[in-house]
Amino acid sequence: MTQSAWPALEGIAYGGDYNPEQWPREVWDEDVTLMREAGVNLVSVGIFSWALLEPKEGLYDFAWMDELLDLLHAHGIAVDLGTPSVSPPAWFFHAYPDARVVAKDGTVMGFGSRGMASHASPEYRAAIERLATELATRYADHPAVVMWHVHNEYGVPVGEDFSPRAVASWQSWLQRRYSTLDALNGAWGTAFWGQHYDDWEHVVAPAAMPSVANPAMKLDWARFTDEQLRECFRIERDAIRAHATQPITTNLMAHQSWNTDLWKWAEEMDIVSDDHYLWAPDEDSHIGLSLAADLTRSVGRGRPWILMEHSTSAVNWQGRNVAKRPGEMRRNALTHLGRGADAIMFFQWRASRSGAEKFHSAMVPHAGPGSRVFREVTQLGAHLKDLAELRGSTVKADVAVLYDWDSLWAQDLEWRPSDDLQFRERMRAYYERLWRDNVTIDFAHPEHDLSGYKLVVAPASYLLTASAGENLTHFVANGGTLLVSCFAGVVDEHDAVHEGGFGAPLRDALGLTVEEYLPLRAGRSMTVTYGEQSLPADVWAEDMTLAGAEVRGTFVDGPGSGMPAITRHSHGEGHGWYIGTRLGADALAAVMADVYADADIDLPGTPAGVEVVTRHGEASDYVIAVNHGETHADLPIHGTDLITGARVDGSLELQAGDVAVVRTSHAREGGGR
Incomplete structure (x- = not known):
């Protein structure tokens, strides 16, 4: 069988998660009428319905789903059919108590939430394969079903699992990865603190320990956790694909979930989907939205993607759940559309009266269809109908920003020189500068082909492999402009400092070496001179030795007083810039203006905001x-x-x-x- 690349829909897909099992049957008829009024043409169903679809092990009840799909189809509403593997029913955990997740501190997770099953459990894996097979066999040819939706937000709320079965899977994974214990001991540097292993069964997981766990072990544990989740996705995907030809996806959480490497996940999916929710403490949360949208498009290699979930107004799970003001929902939705989404979906269609998410906004809120929110939902549906011709169009960029989950996992481990220098913060600062300059960007992996870009920006490349360093050096030599932020090129894929010292993979591209890191005490700041300007900096300074680079900025004070802070180096036909401190988005403006000039990028001069x-x-x-x-x-x-x-x-x-x-x-x- 061959699958379609996009759901069989016309125009932009519009709708959201639909959970009719929470409502009396007569509400279903009202729902489909309101959906037509709002312009809804796609809903996701069944995502949390395992207990209803399989009320007892091996006993399936599809009558209500049959009726629902027939009703939706009769009203011209297509279905993204979910597999409910995120929430196994109570009977499953009663029958298979060993399938429960164990936390790092040894706590066994109980029933009554979601996402609580061990992804290493053979009983769980067998059960999700059986249920996915049953669903695909029954609904592969149903005219309402235009795509399949496996699980829900992998890794949220549970990614890591320290159960005995997970540890056994971890040991097997390490054997496949390293083949020999000598190779594992070498990669992990187990000579340090006497951690040498001479038996695979002795290799522990990085659970609660007296002091800091081996960082190479923790980096591999993050990779293992990611792969465990992806194995479960493949089990369900392959079970569906054996019977159905519609495209298959799962909803990712770009830049909002830490334990899934989206470059790898995107390769497994027919269409990339993302859930995005504004972060209320961020007063410029629309910039974070754009970042997530660009990242989603980029991991899908530029193809149109699905915004599977966002909110009409407030969410329910933050400390202060700020409501969206009139017009904000439309701005959010059309920003996603502008950055490549061909589907605009919400969680959820009708607000729940019960449960943990009853204060989460919905397309039909508790106030009903006479509310402002529903009027805006209907207006947005009309807009998207008018914008149908955008479907299939793509976004192009001259600038790439490097994003690597290995580097995220490694940089944010314990015992780094400063807790204040974090991957996501640096990514946001550089992205915000580019956003405010109205420069459209793609995200890219450091080992991708970068030859199509004029400028590559590396905000947080603490972990950089030797091959990635060669790739970036080649990019500069062939005429590209590279801008690298501080604490870059420090370690290899095993979190071991590169031979040759800090920044060794980028030495030729940047024309310098870093001798020592000079982090600041909490709350301290300093000043960097850049031309005629004084730029505020904080958190971080570096002691650099130049090997061809020219000084463009100097530390005025602080631990690096009088030393180079910002450099520019000519290498081959291009230029490598280095910023050896933490500059905020505003302070970056002066440096970026010169970087843009090197890269031959003209700014459009768009008004602020x-x-x-x-x-x-x-x-x-x-x-x-x-x-x-x-x-x-x-x-x-x-x-x-x-x-x-x-x-x-x-x-x-x-x-x-x-x-x-x-x-x-x-x-x-x-x-x-």
Whole structure:
């Protein structure tokens, strides 16, 4: 069988998770009527329904699902059919108590939540394969089913498992990875602290320990955990694929979940999907949204993707669940669309009256269809219908930002020089600078082919393999511009410091070596001179020895007083920039202006707070402009606004909080890439 690359739908997919099992049967009829009113054409069902689909082991009840799918199909609503493996029923844990997850401290996780099964449990793996097979056999040819949705948010809330079965799987995984104990001992540096292993059964998992666990072990444990989760996905995917041809996905959480390597996950899926929720403490959470959207598109290698979940308003699981204000939901949704999503979905359709998520917003909130939220949901559905022609168009970028989960896992382990220098914080700071400059970016792995980019930015490349260093050096030698942030190229794939010292893989590209790291005490700051400007810096300084690089910025004070802070090096046909301290997004502006000049990147001069992205189609381009600011903005664009239908002749006036989607010709791209 061959599978489709995209669900059999017209236009942009619109809808959300639908959990009708929470409601009386008469509510279903109201729901489908309201869905048609709102423009919904796709819903996800069955994700938490294992206990209803298999009320007793081996006894299946599909009558209610049959009725539901028939009802949805009769009203023109397609189905993303979920497998409910995220929430095994009570009978499963009663029958198989060894399938429960064990926490790092030895606590056995009980029933009554979600995601509580051990992914190493053979009984769990057999049960999810049987249920996926039953679902696929029954519904592969149902006309409502246009795609399949395996599990839900792998690794959330449970990724790590320290049960005896997980530890046995860990030992087997290590045997496959290293073949011999000598190889494992060498990779982990077990000569340190007398940790040598002479039997595979003696290899422990990094559970609770008196002091810090071996960092190479913890890095491999993160890789193992990721692979365990992906094995379970493959079990269900393959069971479905044996009977069904529709595309198969699972909902990832780009930049919001730490224990899944999305580069590897995307290779296993027909379509990449993402769940994204605003982080309330972040007053510029729309920038974090754009980061997640770009990352999702990038791991899918630029293909259109599915926003499987976001919220109409507040979520329920943060310390302070801030509600979205009028118009914010539309800005969020169309930002995802602008950055490559061809499906805009929510959690969930109707707000739950009971359970842990009853305060989570929904397309139909507790206030009902007469509410502002539902009016905005209906308005968004109408907009997406008008924007159907964007489907299949793509986003192009001249700039790549390096993102590597191995480096994330390694950098954020214990006993680094400073707890204040974290992967996600550095990623956000550099991304925010690029966002504020309205530079469209792709994310890339350090070992990817980077030849199509003018500029590569490495905000957090603590772990950098020798081959990745060669790749980046080759990129610079062939005319590219590389910008590297501090604490880069420090360790190899085993978290061992590179031979040759800190930054050794990038020495030729950057023209320097780092002799020592000089972290600051908590709350301390310093100043860096850059040309005529003084830039505030904090957390980190470095003692560099230059080997061809020129000094562009100098520490004025702090532990690195008088030493180089920012350098530029000519290597081959290109340039390597290095920033040996922590600069915030505002301070980065001055440096980035010169980096852009080296890379021959012209900034569009977009007003502050306005986000502009272009999707490129076969016949036309589409400029998506979102005004997050508090004043109106004028943008130099020619074309037709697909939302209002108005002609735009060189000046688009975008009111505060508004969104426009303008069809332009290829010859007259306006307002950004």
